[in-house]
Amino acid sequence: MVGFLETIGARAPIIQAPMAGAGGPGLAIAAMRGGAVGSLPCALLTPEQLAAQVAEVRAGAVGPLNLNFFCHHVPDPAPDESAWRALLAPYYAEEGVAPGTPPPLRRPFDDALCAAVEAARPEVVSFHFGLPDDALLARVRAAGALVLGNATTRAEMHWLAERGVDAVIAQGSEAGGHAGWFLGDAHAPVPLAELLAEKIAVPVIAAGGITDGADIARTLAAGASAVQLGTAFLAADESSISAPFRVLLGTGVTTQFTNLFSGREAQGIRNRLMRELGPIRTEVPAFPYGSNALALLRAHAEADGRGDYSPLWAGTSVARVRAMGAEALVRRLVEELRAARR
Template sequence: MSCRPTRNAAFADEAHDGDGTGAYPVLRQSFVLASDYIEERSPTGLPRSVNPKLCNVSASVVMGTLPRRDHFATFDTNLFVSGQVTCFFRRLRTGMGQTRTVIIDELRVPIVLAPMAGGPSTPELTVAVTEAGGFGILAAGYLSATEVAARIAATRAATDAAFGVNLFVPGPATPPARFADYLAEIGADHELGASRYDTDDWEAELDLLTESPVAVVTCTFGCPTRAEIARLHAVGSEVWVTVTSVAEALIAVDAGADVLIAQGAEAGGHRATFTDRVTDDAVDPLGLLALLQLLDAAVDLPIVATGGITTGAGIAAALAAGSAAVQLGTVFLRCPEAGTNPVHRAAVGTSEPTMLTRAFTGRRARGVRNRFMVEHSANAPVAYPEIHYATAPLRARARAAGNRDDANLWAGQTQALTPELPAGDLVRTLAADTKTALDKALSRRIQSC
């Protein structure tokens, strides 16, 4: 393997990407890795820290994107193949002013697909966002490891690009006495299922993702242990942890996370808090802009912003506030590639406001307001996933009957702005609108004091 450190020399054969922005150079003849990540070749011809399972062999010439022009090394192109090679990039967490890139640094479009568990997340949606230049993430929530493996296989069959998988970090079981009265209350009017606790197949899914790695593993509802993150790092996966506060971010940094996903209170679906407590309801949850500023002052990891973003202007604001990319969910709910059920799809893009509730699942979540939320939110206790399973039959019946008042309609605060477009077109539209918004903001004159 030829390996020579260079500075800017690797850019002799660069060309700008085709979207006209010139934001990222595209290397035509060689792939580059940060020089602080050069490692001894293994018998596979790849660096030892790179798992060959992450690569799909489909071309002899690599085309990749490179976000920074400082201290790079070039490698013979025949050692690398197109596809998920992008996950080799990593950012150093601290020390000596060095940085190592993460996968979001090289995206053509700084848009990450939110993992919308329970139906909307599909391989087709993941592929469409990825092929348009963003980064797709599959939701593993509520699925068995076997089901997740099938979705990973379907995604790999449709694209050579890198993608991620989101896992729910399990919390403790809730004693039945804490939610028995609530289930009796709603059971007076609705036929319920059995309440039960499970870990969402956590251990089996971790095993799956170490045996069949993906570029990125994101986590919600908590932070994996250092040992669990180390397992994923050992097979070449980045680990992103969703946080809602500085305190949670510091835990994730200490555990070895590569990226933080900052979830503002505006976000649709479940709050990603590590611990859901009724006592915290008296304190306003942090909005996205406030959270981004606090995290930027407290941690030195790349941040993906999520919550209430459905327009290019919203993306521009998040990028200006320090995020490296944005994670969008609600805006994709009406895409034809999404598995959004008809009742949910019809409720999004309307003027109905959203609200936070534990009524459906026993964990705080934001959705389009309906009768069930209004009538039961005040008495709903913290008991996830027990209440989630107990109410599953009534929600399924509501969806089948077209009854929006008894179905969970997860969506963010700006759901009224959600368009109905194919996912690829939506990504491209958002990218163009983001550039326009940034140009407009930069064109504004700042008056001197």
């Protein structure tokens, strides 16, 4: 089972998840030095930024690299944000800020990003929220990359396998960050164990609630070919999360799915905004526009040491994360995996 990632040079059956807001070249380099597949979150990058980050990783580590992209549809015209901004008005007044200029939107995979992939020639390209169109996908394959698709349901697992992905990332309901659902009208969380029980024709990479080597051993024994870890890397020295986010790791916090921070369901630590407004609001503009109105509130609070308006993306295992360098963490995980197998 471990052989799937070994074929591209990984020394461990582990992919470091491409966490926007936490990941970047430093985290990918450290994970690769430990023997895992490193990942870069690319949905917020321009082609030029992508090329620069890939070059930085290649200069810092040897090993397989995964570039992750979103395949969402951007609403056109842009949704009306007035109801959401009105709901946030008391917070603007309290913090003394205005909505301000919207930040750059998350970009769906397109021709320009595909050209950047062709130039970078990563070992792996993974997609969230489905797959790009057939022409773009063919170009990614021609560039020599393994193609991974993210599934949150049995139906999505089969859909991806039927379209010839090299492996399916089974994202259980325990996983932090954006749920990658793309079939059906609503997100319906499915535990990882149920996804692993489904048999498909391609390897399965398990994600969600996996924090230590014993977790990895159990997951591989349940049929996964490898694992993808995100929450476990949040406390790594190389993680770029904010200070108020970092102090919550390893504590007795709870997580919940919410659409408040992007317009689409994602799992994170409950904070003030989620408690006071509730985790799901119909006023939030559709993804990816949902984050616009919170940008300055978030920045203001984080500068004050608070995560009141921040997306604190984390999975259900957040209380068990361990603070250390990502290279040391991967090596520790491999040692624990070997011990659990013995």
